[in-house]
Every structure is written in structure tokens, then in C-alpha cells.
Amino acid sequence: MSFSKKEYEFLKEIGVGPNNLGCYVNGAWKASGPVVTSINPANNQVIAEVSEASTQDYEEAMKACSEAANMWMQIPAPKRGEIVRQIGDALRAKLQQLGRLVSLEMGKILPEGIGEVQEIIDMCDFAVGLSRQLNGSIIPSERPNHVMLEMWNPLGIVGVITAFNFPCAVLGWNACIALVCGNCVVWKGAPTTPLITIAMTKIIAGVGLRVQQTVNERFGKCLLELSGNNAIIVMDDADIQLAVRSVLFAAVGTAGQRCTTCRRLILHESVYQTVLDQLLKVYKQVKIGDPLEKGTLLGPLHTRTSREKFEKGMEIIKSQGGKILTGGSVIESEGNFVHPTIVEISPNAAVVKEELFAPVLYVMKFQTLKEAIEINNSVPQGLSSSIFTRKPEILFKWIGPLGSDCGIVNVNIPTNGAEIGGAFGGEKATGGGREAGSDSWKQYMRRSTWKEKRKMASFFKFPPRVVSL
Template identity: 55%
Template sequence: MLGIRYAAAALLPLRAGFSAAAMSTLLISQPRYAWLRELGLQEENPGVYNGKWGGSGEVMTTYCPANNEPIASVRQASLEDYEETVKEAKEAWKIWADIPAPKRGEIVRQIGDALRQKIQVLGSLVSLEMGKIFVEGVGEVQEYVDVCDYAVGLSRMIGGPILPSERPGHALIEQWNPVGLVGIITAFNFPVAVYGWNSAVAMICGNACLWKGAPTTSLISVAVTKIIAKVLEDNKLPGAICSLVCGGADIGTAMAKDEKMDLLSFTGSTKVGKQVALMVQERFGRSLLELGGNNAIIVFEDADMNLVIPSALFAAVGTAGQRCTTARRLFLHESIHDEVVAKLAKAYAQVRIGDPWDSDTLYGPLHTREAVKMFLDAVEQAKQQGGSVVCGGKVINRPGNYVEPTIVTGLPHNAPIVHTETFAPILYVLKFKEEEEVFAWNNEVKQGLSSSIFTKDVGRIFRWLGPKGSDCGIVNVNIPTSGAEIGGAFG
């Protein structure tokens, strides 16, 4: 088994038995984390914003995945807080919807500028609370900034066509109106960017937004909302245009069942997304779902290995395998299987694992201890179903939620674990013989999000892009499965 390079642990050791009352143990109270206060954060933070800050629910402490130390706490929303926030948001919408779209775009532009001014410190918070490496944390904030720029352009392009009528002297005018209140539920893995994608476009269309982020990244939700609230306040606009309710499943359920929620956008697991969809559909509501992906890379015998190895590595290991577009299946033509596995395992051995703030670190921790357990369970299931661990497969002996990036070979394409989306850095490598069979294997999983093919055969590329090729929403050629383009379709 090949070794993995580990960076020295640079953060504080693991503490057990933390009490929320023991503020002195919080990272925010320590000098090296004083920068958190630049984002307006404190030891205990209100987790509800509807023009004013508050919250009367339970206090939840969030932890740094790199060392499992408590960062700070957030007072969650109660159901009463939620109802009050919806009321305020609906009132704010009446004002926002009357503002001309280009002027709404100007507000979104200012939000983008405000985020740009805080990009380094907010990116640091993403690394601290979510666990992704610093360059990815900053990149995620930059994505929100870029979406704001994109939305500003859209704000001057909202319009419908004028169509000829069957009636003499008449015309049909198609006019787009805002839906009203848009609920946005986001996941832990992209705690800034996904809200940005949803809110920036919803805002220029004249909608008010109500956000519930993941409970484990509540500080990020609070920090982002503070930045937006300042822009709204400076423009003498109601803060409830962009409301926040930090909370758990009870708040999410309330949003899904609430007839006052005109559109609900949910990003998360397929399992929870199905529950959300059913609750929204039961009231004949509208939903927008971005769920899981069991993404595959297919490599043919004519592929350029100089592209394949780094692409597969990045797609499988980036963000510690916690992207919805992470590559989880790698199909290799049987003639190149052993060669690619050997080269990929060698590349895995060079991945530097360590402190997310170390500029040399390429791979950070999983988000929670529960994620570590899921990783170990998946590795064990893979072994029981006939798989062989080429590299990785174990927990790293250091503070935090670190596991080894893992390659598993020898499984059949239809093994239950292969068809399961495990949010962890496990790559299942599988052999194939013919184009037709591997295209079918790509499509046989229930989660279809992103897919990728590596080949020089132009005819094969067009078959891959065509109706008998990939059934995924994102189809890549000679690039990895991960990533998104501003303004392009995603999902």
C-alpha cells in the first residue's frame, strides 16, 4: 500500500466535553482568531435576521473540522422566530418588487463589491468552519462575487417578447413578474456560493429571499448576511429583503410546508431532497432541487494520460470528496486499467494533507466526525462486496476529521456501494470493454449530475453528447466532472 504525505498539525489539539458556557475555550476568544471579529462575529451570535437581529431558539456551537475545537455559537431560530421573519419578508417584498430591475441590479452590484472587500477574511471563515483549503474558501466567495456581476447584467435583460395576435390590431405581451418570497436551503459543502447563485438572481428578478444554511456552518450564514444587511441598510431598504433563519430540520420542514413560501430552493442530499419535494408538492408549491451526484469519468484507450491523471485526482480528491460533482466512479478501458491505477496511486501519494490554511495543503478534513464514520463504513462495505483498497482507506492519526484519500478496485459496476453516493474521497475504479456498455453503466445510477469522457475520437465524443450518450445534466469532454461555470446550466 502506498504512503500518504501528511503535513504537520498546526492547529490546536482536540478538546472533549466542551460546554457552551465556557467561552474561554472558543477559538474566537483566542488572539490568533481575532480576525473573526472583522466579520462582526462574537462568542454568541444571533441567528435570525429580518431587519433586526435576534433568535430565541437553542444555542448551537460550531466546530473547526481541522481540530474539532469550538469556534463560536449561534442562537437558532424558534418556529415563532420563523413565522415573524416570513411576515417581515413578505412586507419587504412589496417594496422590493416595485423597484425597477436595473436599480435592483445596482443593489446586487453593491453586495458583490462588499463581498469583494471581505473576500480574504470570509474565505478564511469558510476554511475554518467548513474545512476546505484556503484557496477553495476564497474561491467560493469569489464565485458569489462573480454571480453578482452576472446578475447585474441580467437585471437589464428581463423582458418577454411581443407576439402577433390572431385579433386584428392586437398584440400579445409576455411579462415576467417575481414569484414573491424565495426560500433558500443550502448545504455545508458550499455555504457561500450556493446561496449566492440563488439569491443574486432571485433578487434582481424582484424576489425577497429567506435563507436557512446548514447548522454546522451557521457562522458563515451570519457573516454573509451581515454583509448584505449593511448594503440594504445603507440604501435605506428593508433588511428583510434578505432574511436569515439559522436552524435545523424543524425550520426546514416549516419552510417546505409553508404556503407563504412561493418558491423553495433546496440543495442537499437526495434523501432529504425527496422529502422536501413531497412536502412542497403536497401544497402544490414550487421547488428547485439540486441534489446528489454519483459522477463518473470514462477513460478510453486513446486518452491523453497527461490530462487523465491530474483530472481524476482533482475530481476525486478536491474538497476532500465533498462536492456534489466529485468523481466517485472511474471507468477505465481494460487495456489501460493497470497503467492508470498505478499512475493515479502514485499521484495520490503526493497529495499534501494538512492545515487548511497552509498554502501547500491540497487536501483538508471531512466536515464532521459523522462523515468520518460514513467513510469507514463505505470502505468496509466495498471490501465486503469484493473490492480491494489500493491506497488509503484509513483515518489519519491527527486532530480533526482527516481520512486518507482512497482508491478501490475490483468491484463490479453494479455493486451496491458503487451505486451509493458517499460524500467522502473514495474513488471506485472499474474496467470496461466496449463503448456501449460503459455508456450504459454511466447512466445506470439514480443520481445523474455530472459526467466526463476522455478520448480523442471525435465521433465517440458526439455519441457521448447525443441522446444515447450521457444522461447527466453536465457532460464534460477531456476535463474532470467537478466545477461550474457562471451563467451556464448546472444540474
């Protein structure tokens, strides 16, 4: 096993061994389900094995989680925030090791792996402050001598299911806020990245939190982030160099396996060839290789199946009139490496409406802003979008009701790179709902409106205090 290699010795520091139990139930590790293997996508060698949970393990976990939820929701929110703060500190102490494991197991380059874990730490900090701001409202009543209040209460149990491309950051976006809101959390990690799920759970369990972790899902109130087919529009007045750098980062980063990856580049006809020429030049400079090596910009696709889908995707693209300008082929090696690809194609091609989860960029041209926005909005998905322009009138049209129909509407920055302070999520087939910042905490609570008729004088139990200055 690759686990025996010297460069993988760091795994012991975060509680990962060659054989691991994959289910944390009621304060103990157990698992009586099938065994899965964690594969290094850079060479397709086994890193370690993990035993999954059985149905019986799941039922036991849910019972324990339900009991814990009754206790957890009664703890004052600021004290729940203190526990989340401790989780953040525990993750800080193992930031480098956890980030390295993300890169090893998922395939993204090391700075991205470390950055993903840092996102959870940042979410912990965000949630600590939020724990003192879970406010309801006093609403003016239309009835005389009535009072109306709005209360927010925990849902109870929140299930978080994470995908391979962000195997732990998505947990942070949801769990940190869910916990301070008074919920217990059940986490189902991706089956192809089980080691980071185990390592994260062990660190969280180490701060004494009674939130049960398991490997199966529970749906209650749903918040879905399903897919993205994100576009960048480059207007005729855009900063071309800024646009090219941004497109490269958005299209090639994480080997095109972000939900916010730029998949469609919509260029004004007057700058079409200039942008394309510069983009082809920088694509040739992309260093492809081991994601753990310094200087690597493009690592492997996550699985051998992903590589096969890339090859099939190239055949479909060609059959629908797509012209491959660069890339378009796999790299013969032990790993799942492919060449970053740029395709010239009609925006009406059926394949453009789908999401090929790989570093494939579709390029198309337009004449008017109206046409560009129509192309942006023409796909079923509606997650992220961006426009490059210097004109305020275009900017305000873009972010207005007749502009982008996506949940994330950017100007002069890439489609990827979400910030925790803003609500993250999309519209249409992307699923709806929001994670992380803004008022997304309301998704993890239930609202109740309380009305009562009473004399206003008796509503206040204590007389007002006079403060002398």
C-alpha cells in the first residue's frame, strides 16, 4: 500500500492508518459494512482501506444523534459558538496535514487543499460571531393591544452530504452554522474520499462535541447544490489581461472539478481573437503533474471513470461541430491526467448545456450585450457567472432583473472563489438554497410567529432604566 511510503507518514498525525473504521457512533468508532479503498488519483495506487457503516450502524447513529439533539438545542447559542471556536482551533493545529490529505486523496494541488481546510477554520470564526446574532423580530401588529414576535428554533438534525471535489469545505459551510443554530449534524462523506472524512471527524470528536458522525444521509429540509455550467462574458471594453488570467484560473483550477468552474467563455466579436490567442498561449504554460509538488497548476482528475468521461466527452463535442483548439486528449500515465482543453463551438450545441466535470472550456462569440446575457442564461444550470467590463451601465444591467439569472453574479473576477461572508448557491437546476454567509443561517432553523393579546404595560416585566451620562 502507498500508506507505507515515507511521504505518507503524516497521515498518522491525523489518525489515519492503513485500515480504518468509517463510522463514528455515540462517541465510538465502529463499522460493519463493506470495505472501500482510497485511491491516489495521481498514480491510481491504494492509499488505505475504510470499512463503511451498515444499516444497523446507521440506525444506532440516528438514535444517538436524536438524543443528543434534545440536549444540544437547549444549550445557549453563545456556548454552542464556543464549542465551534474550539473546533476551529483544533483544525488550525492540523491545517498542513489535513490540506495535504485533501490533495493526496482528491487530486487538487496543495495550495488548494490547504485553502479548503482554511475555509472551514474561517467558517468556524464566522459562526462564533453569528452565535450571538440569531435574532428574531418584533413585528407591528395590525390589532390594538396585540404583540407579534418572530422566533427561530433549531430543526433538530441536519444531514450534510459532501462530494469529492470539496470533500471537507462543504461540511464547514453547513455544519458550523447548523451547530451554532442548535442542530446536531450527520455527515456522509464522499465514498472516494473517505480518509479526509475520518481525519476531520477524529479532530472534531477530540474537542468533546456530542455530535454524532455517520456515513449515511437524512433528508429533512433540503438545501441542494447540484451543478453549475458557469460562463464568463468579456465585453469589448474589458481589461483583456485581467480577463485572460481570470479565465485560466476559473477554467483550469481543480482540474475543472469545481461546481463554479468556468465552462463557457462568451467573447465580444471585436476582442474574440485577441482573447483567444492570449488564452492559448497561457494554456501552453500550465504545469501538469503531481498535485503535491510545488509549482503544479493542474493535477489529475479524481477517478479513472472521470478520465473515461473526458474521452467520451471529446467524441461528443466533435460530433456536434466542436473544434478543439488545444488539448482534447488524455496523458498516458499511471494517473488520471488530461490536457486542459479549449473548444470553439456554437452556444446552441446540446453538449454545451451539460456539465462535463473536467478542464474543458467552450468558447463562443457575440455581438450585443443582450445576446451575451441570453447565451449565459440559456443553460439549465444557474450557479455562477461573471462579466468583464469597465462601463457602469453594463454592470448594472448585468446584476439587474434582465441580467444574469445565476445565484452568483460577478464583475471583473472569475466565476470561482466564493467568500464565506456571502450566501453561496444557485438557481434553476442548480437546486436553490444558500450556504455559508448572509442570512443563510435561517435555512438551518424553523421560523415561528408568536402573537398574543395583552396590555402593553404588562408586557414589560421590568421598568425602564434611566441612564445618566
